[in-house]
Amino acid sequence: MRLSAPVFHLKRQAKNLARELGIPLYKALDQIAAREGFTRWSLLAATAPAGLPASELFCRLDPGDLVLIGARPGQGKTLMGLRLAVQAMKAGRRSAFFTLEYTARDVVDRLRAIGVNPTQFDQSFELDHSNAICADYIIERLTLAPNGTLAVIDYLQILDQKRDRPDLTTQVQALRGFARQRGLIIVFISQIDRSYDPSLKPCPDLRDIRLPNPLDLALFDKAVFLSNGAVRFQTINE
Known part of the structure; x- marks a missing residue:
């Protein structure tokens, strides 16, 4: 599944969302993941290539x-x-x-x-x-x-x-x-x-x-x- 932006950009969006809504970061991460078609942020993060395999x-x-x-x-x-x-x-x-x-x-x-x-x-x-x-x-x-x-x-x-x-x-x-x-x-x-x-x-x-x-x-x-x-x-x- 193709992401709308690189993972680090999506995480920045989640941090901004957490501040705006006054919610924990992990909840904001999951909201961003849901927008991208994933049930959890951890599943979205799995799509990112590891720096060291x-x-x-x-x-x-x-x-x-x-x-x-x-x-x-x-x-x-x-x-x-x-x-x-x-x-x-x-x-x-x-x-x-x-x-x-x-x-x-x-x-x-x-x-x-x-x-x-x-x-x-x-x-x-x-x-x-x-x-x-x-x-x-x-x-x-x-x-x-x-x-x-x-x-x-x-x-x-x-x-x-x-x-x-x-x-x-x-x-x-x-x-x-x-x-x-x-x-x-x-x-x-x-x-x-x-x-x-x-x-x-x-x-x-x-x-x-x-x-x-x-x-x-x-x-x-x-x-x-x-x-x-x-x-x-x-x-x-x-």
């Missing part, structure tokens, strides 16, 4: 890695996570997507938005949207996962939202140890702090990760940041 990003990931994908809302971080999962399956590996944010239908819609038939990888893709998702739950579900499996967690900041769950640092440390022991790649989708200003730098970085609770970001090995079509890859631990 998922195929190249996937080649930079190694078994045992903990990876962050950080972006503000509507920039395609969930879609990038799914693209990496698809790349893993194309390479003959298994993938899993754990989400506390989306329904199964939402995930299927996003797979279709990036041109993937959800039944194509039916035997290689595990989708889990249980309310019980936390580090212990993920480890239990992936106990038999083969070496090289790529798992996406949507999203980092919500893992310890329930008070009966361990703190975020404890959960990430557990997942780090598990990933290294089993040779898995674990990708965390992450929120970016509202203070990030794209007019000051084209992409956010580790300093912009939203951390409502303490977390040592040195636990992660690599990071991918998205903003207005730009993609920035960073190696944290070499």
Whole structure:
């Protein structure tokens, strides 16, 4: 579907609309997307070419890695996570997507938005949207996962939202140890702090990760940041 303007122009229109109507930016983005024929902004954003393709990003990931994908809302971080999962399956590996944010239908819609038939990888893709998702739950579900499996967690900041769950640092440390022991790649989708200003730098970085609770970001090995079509890859631990 052809857009009436480049994505960055449409996003600027959404910002103006949000100010005019006094509504949150994500609602304005969805209104602009609806005008362009999409049900959600994230589906519209999937039509924009990535600055660094998922195929190249996937080649930079190694078994045992903990990876962050950080972006503000509507920039395609969930879609990038799914693209990496698809790349893993194309390479003959298994993938899993754990989400506390989306329904199964939402995930299927996003797979279709990036041109993937959800039944194509039916035997290689595990989708889990249980309310019980936390580090212990993920480890239990992936106990038999083969070496090289790529798992996406949507999203980092919500893992310890329930008070009966361990703190975020404890959960990430557990997942780090598990990933290294089993040779898995674990990708965390992450929120970016509202203070990030794209007019000051084209992409956010580790300093912009939203951390409502303490977390040592040195636990992660690599990071991918998205903003207005730009993609920035960073190696944290070499």
